Amino acid sequence: MIEVSWALDHLDDLAFRVAQHIELAAIPVMIGFAISLALAIWAVRRPVVRGPIVSASGVLYTIPSAALFAALLPVTGIEIQTAVIPLTLYTLLIYLRNMLAGLDGVAPEVIEAADAMGYGRWQRLLRVELPLALPLIVGGVRLASVSTIGLVTVSGILGDRFGGLGFFIFEGYRHNFGIEIAFGAVPTILLALAVDLVLQRLQGRLTPWAPRTVRAIDPGRADPGRAVAGGAA
Amino acid sequence: MSTAERVVFQHVTKRYPGTGKGNPGAVEDLSLEVPAGKVCVLVGPSGCGKTTSLKMVNRLIEPTSGRILIGDRDVMQGDVIALRRGIGYVIQQVGLFPHQTIRENVATVPRLLGWEEARRRDRADELLALVGLDPARYAERYPSALSGGERQRVGVARALAADPPVLLMDEPFGAVDPIVRERLQNELLRLQEQLAKTILFVTHDIDEAIKMGDLVAVLQTGGHLAQFGTPDEILANPASEFVARFVGADRGLKRLALVRVRDLELRPAPTARPGDDVAAARKRAAADPFPYLLLVDDANRPIGWIDDRRLQSLDSLTADVAESESPLFDRHTTLKDALSMLLEAGVQAGIVVNDAGAVQGLVTVEMILERTRAAAEDGP
Ligand SMILES: Nc1ncnc2c1ncn2[C@@H]1O[C@H](COP(=O)(O)OP(=O)(O)OP(=O)(O)O)[C@@H](O)[C@H]1O
Numbered sequence A: 001m002i003e004v005s006w007a008l009d010h011l012d013d014l015a016f017r018v019a020q021h022i023e024l025a026a027i028p029v030m031i032g033f034a035i036s037l038a039l040a041i042w043a044v045r046r047p048v049v050r051g052p053i054v055s056a057s058g059v060l061y062t063i064p065s066a067a068l069f070a071a072l073l074p075v076t077g078i079e080i081q082t083a084v085i086p087l088t089l090y091t092l093l094i095y096l097r098n099m100l101a102g103l104d105g106v107a108p109e110v111i112e113a114a115d116a117m118g119y120g121r122w123q124r125l126l127r128v129e130l131p132l133a134l135p136l137i138v139g140g141v142r143l144a145s146v147s148t149i150g151l152v153t154v155s156g157i158l159g160d161r162f163g164g165l166g167f168f169i170f171e172g173y174r175h176n177f178g179i180e181i182a183f184g185a186v187p188t189i190l191l192a193l194a195v196d197l198v199l200q201r202l203q204g205r206l207t208p209w210a211p212r213t214v215r216a217i218d219p220g221r222a223d224p225g226r227a228v229a230g231g232a233a
Numbered sequence B: 001m002s003t004a005e006r007v008v009f010q011h012v013t014k015r016y017p018g019t020g021k022g023n024p025g026a027v028e029d030l031s032l033e034v035p036a037g038k039v040c041v042l043v044g045p046s047g048c049g050k051t052t053s054l055k056m057v058n059r060l061i062e063p064t065s066g067r068i069l070i071g072d073r074d075v076m077q078g079d080v081i082a083l084r085r086g087i088g089y090v091i092q093q094v095g096l097f098p099h100q101t102i103r104e105n106v107a108t109v110p111r112l113l114g115w116e117e118a119r120r121r122d123r124a125d126e127l128l129a130l131v132g133l134d135p136a137r138y139a140e141r142y143p144s145a146l147s148g149g150e151r152q153r154v155g156v157a158r159a160l161a162a163d164p165p166v167l168l169m170d171e172p173f174g175a176v177d178p179i180v181r182e183r184l185q186n187e188l189l190r191l192q193e194q195l196a197k198t199i200l201f202v203t204h205d206i207d208e209a210i211k212m213g214d215l216v217a218v219l220q221t222g223g224h225l226a227q228f229g230t231p232d233e234i235l236a237n238p239a240s241e242f243v244a245r246f247v248g249a250d251r252g253l254k255r256l257a258l259v260r261v262r263d264l265e266l267r268p269a270p271t272a273r274p275g276d277d278v279a280a281a282r283k284r285a286a287a288d289p290f291p292y293l294l295l296v297d298d299a300n301r302p303i304g305w306i307d308d309r310r311l312q313s314l315d316s317l318t319a320d321v322a323e324s325e326s327p328l329f330d331r332h333t334t335l336k337d338a339l340s341m342l343l344e345a346g347v348q349a350g351i352v353v354n355d356a357g358a359v360q361g362l363v364t365v366e367m368i369l370e371r372t373r374a375a376a377e378d379g380p
């Protein structure tokens, strides 16, 4: 069994690539969260900027991921930014859609009551609006995580310093070696499922008051990178 | 306990952008004074500016011109946040915070004011008990686990938490069923006897206005004050065709809701006890224009009526000869309720009893009708 002995030989590689995959996914998920939260708050405070912000993140979202990685390569070189920047940009629309829907969903009478009780603007945001938007915000984190875990594989196009588990997929294609493709694809799917499950638990913990039926908003798109994420989600 | 403060509107006008000729302001030149500790009901048809007037008091809406005073302080001067923390606010949709427990909801303003945890907790539990919700059962729940009526009670408790001198209530009982509404109204009146807050209460229901208000301000579409006075003044002397139509053709009857049995001079009841001398009883009944004798027990509690003819044929007075029953009233029964009970029972007179059940006297349909006639003659 050449496959089995190949797999056993490459367990060290697998551990390295899993760690890399998690790193390449976690950084954009976190940075994207911070940027989106700031943009979402700006957008609810200043309705005029809302349209442009959402449109811009929508446009970014439609750029095919392979093209964006390639386009950035001459600018940032073979550095981690080259992978992290596009992955971060792709999270923005997912986050913004969900954060804005969460903030919009706070009932007007709740806002009115908060104002009438004497909450200041920031107090109201921190103690009332954001907590009430939390189910959708965490829903956005789940979706962004799963989506990014899928897209990390595409960063393998930048060479063997990137790609996480996608490295095996690219190599497997090149060598036309099925076990190597599976070596990348199966753990990617498992990773996405595991992260989603953990975040789902967290969602329930954070919002004991909320109904269990909140569903995140998935912008959806046509992109080869999504194929992996879609399979996992 | 903070003392209540008066609320004064001085020539208050609110025009939304786009209001102009042919498009009147939401509130036009509103002037009225609600004395400290009184309930003033703002009533009028939909869109007449009730909510707008209310929200200008805590500056959720800012007036275009004019002044609103709480005590002697202009609400537009000073910090808006501090102002709002000193005014209770209750709305129809309640607006409880879904992510906070009932206790946390009630303790909202105390928390904003920086009270310590233990004090907040005690205060929240005290208020829950005050509005009739057992803290042991309700304090840890989330709002989604409460009925509409219970939520509304929590809303009232939350508004009272920091003991504000002024309470604003916008159709607070508009979304609950009539039976619960009636109960909540009575509870608020009972609370108010204790608390004596200055309350501005909005409704579009004239019956609720009459019931709840020490004073009633009738607003007319376009935000004009059509009349301001006690419920009885408004029912007795509607200031305009509009007010007369708004309070309804049955205002004589409605006025009866404002008069209670204790306000009438009761007719003495011709009574006798079992074992009394029949001849003497006959004589007493004959002397009374009312052709019945009321049989009562030793504690003066009513047993039943004996009519004139029956009395003639009796040899002795015993409890079992008494027949027809009458409705029983107490001092607090409104004349409106008394009349409807009498009509329902199809009898001429009801018996007024005290807390111990002893007969105090009679109220007759005739006495009530006399009262409505007097009411009608007061009118324009
Ligand atoms: N934000 C706004 N912009 C423009 N017009 C407004 C605004 N809010 C209220 N109005 C108008 O002002 C008038 C008074 O409104 P308000 O809400 O005070 O009425 P209301 O007496 O409370 O009515 P309801 O019994 O239906 O609650 C209405 O004609 C309404 O259309």
Ligand SMILES: [Mg+2]
Binding pocket: B050, B051, B052, B170
């Ligand atoms: Mg209103």
